[in-house]
Amino acid sequence: MLPLLDYSTKKAQMLHEYHAQLEPQLTQGEPWTDAHMWAILSGEIEVLLRDTLQLYTDLVRMDELHHYHARTQPQYPYAQVEEAIEALLRQLRDLLVKGTVIAAAVEHHGYPPKGAADVAQCLRALEVLLADESPIYTSEPFQAVLQQSLDDINAGRVVEMTPEQL
Amino acid sequence: MALRSVGTATFWRQYRALSEPIRRLARLAYQQLLQDPWHPSFHRKKPRALEQTHPPIYEFRITRQYRALCQVEGEAYCWIFIGDHVAFDREIRRLSS
Numbered sequence A: 001m002l003p004l005l006d007y008s009t010k011k012a013q014m015l016h017e018y019h020a021q022l023e024p025q026l027t028q029g030e031p032w033t034d035a036h037m038w039a040i041l042s043g044e045i046e047v048l049l050r051d052t053l054q055l056y057t058d059l060v061r062m063d064e065l066h067h068y069h070a071r072t073q074p075q076y077p078y079a080q081v082e083e084a085i086e087a088l089l090r091q092l093r094d095l096l097v098k099g100t101v102i103a104a105a106v107e108h109h110g111y112p113p114k115g116a117a118d119v120a121q122c123l124r125a126l127e128v129l130l131a132d133e134s135p136i137y138t139s140e141p142f143q144a145v146l147q148q149s150l151d152d153i154n155a156g157r158v159v160e161m162t163p164e165q166l
Numbered sequence B: 001m002a003l004r005s006v007g008t009a010t011f012w013r014q015y016r017a018l019s020e021p022i023r024r025l026a027r028l029a030y031q032q033l034l035q036d037p038w039h040p041s042f043h044r045k046k047p048r049a050l051e052q053t054h055p056p057i058y059e060f061r062i063t064r065q066y067r068a069l070c071q072v073e074g075e076a077y078c079w080i081f082i083g084d085h086v087a088f089d090r091e092i093r094r095l096s097s
Helices: A005-027 A035-072 A076-108 A116-130 A140-154 B011-018 B020-035 B087-094
Strands: A158-160 B004-008 B057-061 B066-073 B076-082
Touching: A005 A035, A005 A076, A035 A076, A035 B020, A076 A116, A076 B066, A116 B087, A140 B004, A140 B011, A140 B076, B011 B020, B011 B057, B011 B087, B020 B057, B020 B066, B057 B087, B076 B087
Parallel strands: B004 B076
Antiparallel strands: A158 B004, B057 B066, B066 B076
């Protein structure tokens, strides 16, 4: 198993707990009466968002390592690790959704946390990675690129795939 | 019969634009494909959005983020796309905004 898998699992759990502590403070009306406390809360949320984004980076790297092992180790438990990574990516999606909500809540009080825009972008990236079928295939830019490649075939612009080419 | 692969000029341009670590993963994936074209790590499937083409197009996973497309006819493989789906999606959204 990958050490990063254990680490990421613990990290996701920690982030869930962090949310569980912060959310009641934001949903119970106006718990913070002075500006100083709002600034502190906003700072805490920035840390939360930063760590959530870092988890995304870690999971993408782990997925690369996971595929590297799948190609190089005949006994690698691919299906088992794949399932664990998929579950972590889904947990991360929940965390990003919560992060978006919590960031909007403090922003509403005039303290927009840094990283909120990155969270939205990260959430979209995750939607692409978790989709049953990649959303790019139906887009016009992709269809244009694909057509270029099909035109290459018709024009004979193809090259043998040899170890030297790769 | 041995598997025979070619790549279109567009595919090779896309391949050369990848970072070296991803190209390495692509090379390893290709070596594995030669040994076991149905290995589960490829998540080999026909995208519904591309199913009107003939020969059929299959998606092969290099990683979850980087995937390749190939027209497969028997043992003849023609690689037509390789790339980063997250970056491509971001670019589509940038163009449409």
